[in-house]
Amino acid sequence: MDYENIYIEEENNIGTITINRPKKLNALNKRTIEELHVAFKELDEDADTKVIIVTGSGEKAFVAGADISEFAHFSVKEGRQLAAMGQKRLFDFVENLSTPVIAAVNGFALGGGLELAMACHFRVASTNARMGLPEVSLGVIPGYGGTQRLPQLVGKGRAMEMIMTAGMIDADKAFSFGLVNHVVSPEELLPLCIKIASRISNNSAVAVKQAIKVVNAGFKYDVDGYAAEIDAFGHCFGTDDFREGTSAFLEKRKADFSGS
Structure with missing residues (x-):
């Protein structure tokens, strides 16, 4: 597949997927979701790839959400299909991937972006990261697994508050909630993820x-x-x-x- 919205780097048994739509703050559209599915599948099937890191291009965003322009006029049926296909092709797919996936959260991880990070096996955030599920402010709810994974990670009460207020939390609060494993400066983000990935790759x-x-x-x-x-x-x-x-x-x- 010819990638338009992502790129892949492979070194020392670690594959890094970078979502590259900086003008859209790396928002997830259908094309990007499909490219991510193919990239994760290819890396998972590559015996030389022991760990996968996923991050966003630029300094502002991991993924700032889904591309609202694609589904603003969807019907009930189309909305259900959007959520079902997205969960199957990307979010559930990543969660159940046999190759470990680390989310390097560099900036905004909102809506579908936070849902992607939560589908990864664990998360590392930079100090400028901001996370939230703002869907109810648009008259909808998280549809890519957010209502299920967030309570598993932070507890029911905190998840209810985050979802119902549509607010954002910073990296330190995400760490205190258990939503991310580590918080480091933006310059240290990928080096730490690579260090952790290297430790994993030494194991069976x-x-x-x-x-x-x-x-x-x-x-x-x-x-x-x-x-x-x-x-x-x-x-x-x-x-x-x-x-x-x-x-x-x-x-x-x-x-x-x-x-x-």
């Missing part, structure tokens, strides 16, 4: 994949997370990485994981 990719799967299972109403953990734990015993990891530990050397 197959074990990391199972960990993502099982942690996500614990947040699904129709899945027994503990049973999923037992199955995944047992699965690891049949992998080359388990044999290499335990052998390396016993032999007091660094493991050389194959990811299988």
Whole structure:
């Protein structure tokens, strides 16, 4: 696919996706959502990519929301289709990706932008980041998973307040809420994400994949997370990485994981 609104950089087993619509503050339109789906899929299928970082171009915004001009005149049916397709192609897709995804939140992460960040496996923010779900100020609600993921991350009461007031919170408050894992200066944002990604990439990719799967299972109403953990734990015993990891530990050397 020829990318118009994003670009990808790959180095040292880390793939970085940058959303590049600076004049629109990197707002998500249909084209950008589809490009992101393809990019995440390609990187996930690349055995050399151990971790993915997603960020926005420029200094103002990660993603300042969805492109309202695309759906301002939608019908009820079209609105449902918009949310369903967006969740399937991008937000749920990212959450369940087997390759770890880190959101490097550089500036505004509003509406669909915050929903994208929340779909990632965890988030790192710069000090100038501002986050919120302003949809009710437009007469609509978050439709890309925001009403479900925000309470999981910050608790029901805080999520209700953020959604109903349509207000923004700064990076420090997001950190205190548990919405982001780290807050650093804008210059330190990508270097810290790369440092964390490098630490992840030194571990067993197959074990990391199972960990993502099982942690996500614990947040699904129709899945027994503990049973999923037992199955995944047992699965690891049949992998080359388990044999290499335990052998390396016993032999007091660094493991050389194959990811299988």
